[in-house]
Amino acid sequence: MESLRVKDLCKTYIVNKRQNNVLKNISMEIKEGEMTAVMGPSGSGKSTLLYTVSGMDDITAGKVDFFGRDIGSLNAKQMSELRLDEMGFIFQQMYMLKNLSIYDNIILPAYQSGRGKGRERRKEINDRARELMHKLGISEIAEHDMNEVSGGQLQRACICRSLINNPKMIFADEPTGALNQQNSREVMKELNRINREGTTVMLVTHDMKVAAKSDRVLYIEDGTIKGEYVLGKYTGEDAMREREKKISNWLMEMGF
Ligand SMILES: Nc1ncnc2c1ncn2[C@@H]1O[C@H](COP(=O)(O)OP(=O)(O)OP(=O)(O)O)[C@@H](O)[C@H]1O
Numbered sequence: 001m002e003s004l005r006v007k008d009l010c011k012t013y014i015v016n017k018r019q020n021n022v023l024k025n026i027s028m029e030i031k032e033g034e035m036t037a038v039m040g041p042s043g044s045g046k047s048t049l050l051y052t053v054s055g056m057d058d059i060t061a062g063k064v065d066f067f068g069r070d071i072g073s074l075n076a077k078q079m080s081e082l083r084l085d086e087m088g089f090i091f092q093q094m095y096m097l098k099n100l101s102i103y104d105n106i107i108l109p110a111y112q113s114g115r116g117k118g119r120e121r122r123k124e125i126n127d128r129a130r131e132l133m134h135k136l137g138i139s140e141i142a143e144h145d146m147n148e149v150s151g152g153q154l155q156r157a158c159i160c161r162s163l164i165n166n167p168k169m170i171f172a173d174e175p176t177g178a179l180n181q182q183n184s185r186e187v188m189k190e191l192n193r194i195n196r197e198g199t200t201v202m203l204v205t206h207d208m209k210v211a212a213k214s215d216r217v218l219y220i221e222d223g224t225i226k227g228e229y230v231l232g233k234y235t236g237e238d239a240m241r242e243r244e245k246k247i248s249n250w251l252m253e254m255g256f
């Protein structure tokens, strides 16, 4: 089954009465369980693609099906429920609420989606949050504020938050963009694990090392998909050098 099916997607922004066709007839599919990276020059439309297919931004024309549901047919309330219940988001500049602890930020989406009713279900949420924080190695910062943690810790907290409602699919816009090599590796390790456990992932990245850990890379230029490169499932560090080489040669061919 496809998790995402995009047909003739167009997105036009109008700024100062001037029309900017940012996405031009994009068609693509992402299979369930697949991890897809999107690469391309700055301004080519990568973020716009991620935001439109995930319903964060409306589309000008075309059709987007998310696990068989036409998101264009949903009203605002249905769309926000779908986002909260079935999608997870990770961005480069993550926003957490300043007046809440890291822990409270992580569990917030569970309460927003109405999962926190009753003692039993609150316990489930707490257990899941603890387990996620443990897996991502940030248990010790649970009670910290967001300005009392490192960039890598904050990013991992954001991943916990994006996973708290067990999403079917994660959308990540340069999830490692603000991180050093080591933190970036840790974040990718988690995304790879989540993906192996069944969550579909679509991520935008400039980093070849990140792309090399995906199953497939799409190259977007000037609002159209210029090509795709299928790497197959990432199996571990041993294969990295080879995969990176393949990606870098291919990107060169693409003129990146
Ligand atoms: N909200 C908006 N209103 C108007 N124009 C926008 C908006 N968001 C993006 N754009 C324009 O759309 C184009 C594509 O932007 P987008 O953010 O998708 O690029 P990108 O590929 O993600 O670039 P980068 O690698 O720098 O993040 C750019 O020309 C940008 O100026």
Ligand SMILES: [Mg+2]
Residues within 6 Å of the ligand: 046, 047, 048, 173
């Ligand atoms: Mg972008």
